[in-house]
Amino acid sequence: xxxxxxxLLPFRPGDGLAGIAGHRADRRAAAxxxxxxxxxxxxxxxHAATAGAKPAVLETLWRWTPFLLGxxxxxxxxxxxxxxxxxxxxxxxxxxxxxQVRAVRAPSWFATQxxxxxxxxxxxxxxxxxxxxxxxxxxxxxGIPDWLKAAFGFALPVMAYVSEIVRGAIRSIPAGxxxxxxALSFTRSQTIxxxxxxxxxxxxxxxxxxLYAIVTMASVLANVVGVSEGLTAAREMLAAxxxxxxxxxxxxxVLLWFFAYCYPxxxxxxxxxxxxxxxx
Amino acid sequence: xxxxxxxxxxxxxxxxxLRDVHxxxxxxxxxxxISMDVGRGDVVCIIGPSGSGKSTxxxxxxxxxxxxxGEIVVAGMTVTSPTLxxxxxxRKVGIVFQQYNLFPHKTALQNxxxxxxHVLKRDRREVEELARQLMRKVRLxxxxxxxxxxxSGGQQQRVAIARSLxxxxxxxxxxxxxxxxxxxxxxxxxxxxxxxxEDGMTCMLVTHEMGFAREIADRVYxxxxxxxxxxxxxxxxxxxxxxxxxxxxLEHVL
Ligand SMILES: Nc1ncnc2c1ncn2[C@@H]1O[C@H](COP(=O)(O)OP(=O)(O)OP(=O)(O)O)[C@@H](O)[C@H]1O
Ligand SMILES: [Mg+2]
Numbered sequence: 001x002x003x004x005x006x007x008l009l010p011f012r013p014g015d016g017l018a019g020i021a022g023h024r025a026d027r028r029a030a031a032x033x034x035x036x037x038x039x040x041x042x043x044x045x046x047h048a049a050t051a052g053a054k055p056a057v058l059e060t061l062w063r064w065t066p067f068l069l070g071x072x073x074x075x076x077x078x079x080x081x082x083x084x085x086x087x088x089x090x091x092x093x094x095x096x097x098x099x100q101v102r103a104v105r106a107p108s109w110f111a112t113q114x115x116x117x118x119x120x121x122x123x124x125x126x127x128x129x130x131x132x133x134x135x136x137x138x139x140x141x142x143g144i145p146d147w148l149k150a151a152f153g154f155a156l157p158v159m160a161y162v163s164e165i166v167r168g169a170i171r172s173i174p175a176g177x178x179x180x181x182x183a184l185s186f187t188r189s190q191t192i193x194x195x196x197x198x199x200x201x202x203x204x205x206x207x208x209x210x211l212y213a214i215v216t217m218a219s220v221l222a223n224v225v226g227v228s229e230g231l232t233a234a235r236e237m238l239a240a241x242x243x244x245x246x247x248x249x250x251x252x253x254v255l256l257w258f259f260a261y262c263y264p265x266x267x268x269x270x271x272x273x274x275x276x277x278x279x280x
Numbered sequence: 281x282x283x284x285x286x287x288x289x290x291x292x293x294x295x296x297x298l299r300d301v302h303x304x305x306x307x308x309x310x311x312x313x314i315s316m317d318v319g320r321g322d323v324v325c326i327i328g329p330s331g332s333g334k335s336t337x338x339x340x341x342x343x344x345x346x347x348x349x350g351e352i353v354v355a356g357m358t359v360t361s362p363t364l365x366x367x368x369x370x371r372k373v374g375i376v377f378q379q380y381n382l383f384p385h386k387t388a389l390q391n392x393x394x395x396x397x398h399v400l401k402r403d404r405r406e407v408e409e410l411a412r413q414l415m416r417k418v419r420l421x422x423x424x425x426x427x428x429x430x431x432s433g434g435q436q437q438r439v440a441i442a443r444s445l446x447x448x449x450x451x452x453x454x455x456x457x458x459x460x461x462x463x464x465x466x467x468x469x470x471x472x473x474x475x476x477x478e479d480g481m482t483c484m485l486v487t488h489e490m491g492f493a494r495e496i497a498d499r500v501y502x503x504x505x506x507x508x509x510x511x512x513x514x515x516x517x518x519x520x521x522x523x524x525x526x527x528x529x530l531e532h533v534l
Binding site for chain 2: 174176177179180181182183184185186187190194195198199
């Protein structure tokens with residue numbers, strides 16, 4: 001009983017719906033969601049207490065927690081993999097966007113814009129149906145599981161966003177840095193990798209972490225294309241329990257997991273933004 | 281002799297030679313036929329009103345800016361040749377800018393070491409020794425581990441000079457290197473440049489410090505609207521300028 005309250009305590013009730021348009025909209029909305037989730041749990045607990053025979057809602061949730069977490073882990077795996085692949089490819093795409101060769105620059109720009117302005121779910125569908133379910137490498141068959149395909153599906157928009165983040169950061173480096181590197185005989189690629197990119201990393205990190213939190217939350221979309229993850233686990237649990245009063249608490253519980261995972265990332269992002277805003 | 285350039289007919293002992301150099305940006309002519317020779321060990325100052333093309337002139341010499349017409353030869357390399365090896369040229373010509381442009385993510389010592397290690401591919405230990413020596417030369421011993429953000433403008437500018445020197449250039453160019461500094465720190469940078477000149481380094485300075493130009497220069501060039509209006513030893517140019525434009529400019533700044 002005391003667990004959800006521990007989550008509730010630090011927040012003032014008024015914060016939840018206020019100031020959505022403000023600078024801290026993200027944080028306040030997140031706090032609001034946590035508040036809502038907590039309230040639902042409490043409400044369900046009260047409801048269950050009067051119901052008698054069946055085990056209390058919280059107790060049921062607690063019993064299913066390992067199962068639900070087992071699903072939630074896939075959200076983390078899929079989103080982390082999507083970020084890893086998308087960041088590596090997006091970095092190259094972003095650098096290609098500032099290439100001096102038009103034949104490299106133009107297609108990278110186009111690919112970036114295309115992927116950035118496509119619905120994620122559509123990209124996900126494309127990956128699910130376009131990627132083969134197995135690969136033949138030197139005569140051996142290597143299966144590609146669905147969750148891996150989904151990770152690639154999310155890696156596409158990540159790649160486009162990272163590409164834009166990289167391009168923007170590179171353009172924010174003063175021209176004098178390029179000029180002195182050139183005057184010191186550094187080649188263009190040396191200048192990019194040794195002088196420009198290291199200075200960009202700091203500028204990119206907050207936006208990149210923000211993207212990570214968004215991808216983690218978006219990873220439930222994988223459920224739509226039949227990949228098992230946190231939301232699938234919640235559905236399976238509900239199907240097994242067959243209790244209407246569990247419906248809202250279970251989804252609220254899953255939501256809390258996402259909140260607990262993403263909110264610290266958002267906070268760290270804000271912290272880094274503030275700290276580094278002073279630095280230059 | 282030098283990689284990527286052909287020997288030219290321009291006279292033997294000049295390290296930098298320009299013949300009738302023209303440069304336009306779009307419709308604006310910035311250099312309208314510049315000719316000059318800088319001998320080994322010479323110190324020349326270029327003065328002139330803002331926008332007269334002084335920075336562009338220096339940038340043409342190390343091929344940061346391509347010229348439209350004319351010939352530039354630096355240390356035996358024809359800068360204006362289409363087969364120029366730019367990297368080889370820039371090893372011979374150091375340039376220091378008004379805005380220092382140190383790499384902010386590297387310490388002072390690393391700033392000095394980077395180019396010799398990654399461009400010249402020299403041994404790291406050897407380079408470090410050279411870098412420490414150069415830091416002493418610009419009177420910044422003890423500041424090796426500081427990041428540019430922790431140094432004053434004058435100190436950053438001296439690191440920038442050391443960074444250029446680490447490439448062991450034959451010519452050093454300075455583009456208004458004291459223009460962004462406080463009066464107190466101007467002196468320490470000028471001291472560094474003076475010592476370099478005394479060591480026999482060939483120097484080309486664009487400067488607004490007339491007193492310094494008078495003291496240090498072998499020759500002073502006065503430029504206006506992309507041409508050299510007149511040049512000569514500082515005594516003559518400052519003492520008895522012949523052209524009315526020079527006179528007007530000097531009255532303005534002195
Ligand atoms: N990359 C460029 N593109 C277009 N115009 C340029 C460029 N660089 C310089 N110019 C123009 O060329 C002219 C000469 O510029 P330059 O910087 O060489 O003058 P300067 O004598 O160094 O002036 P200052 O004393 O203000 O530094 C100016 O009118 C400037 O606007
Ligand atoms: Mg200038």
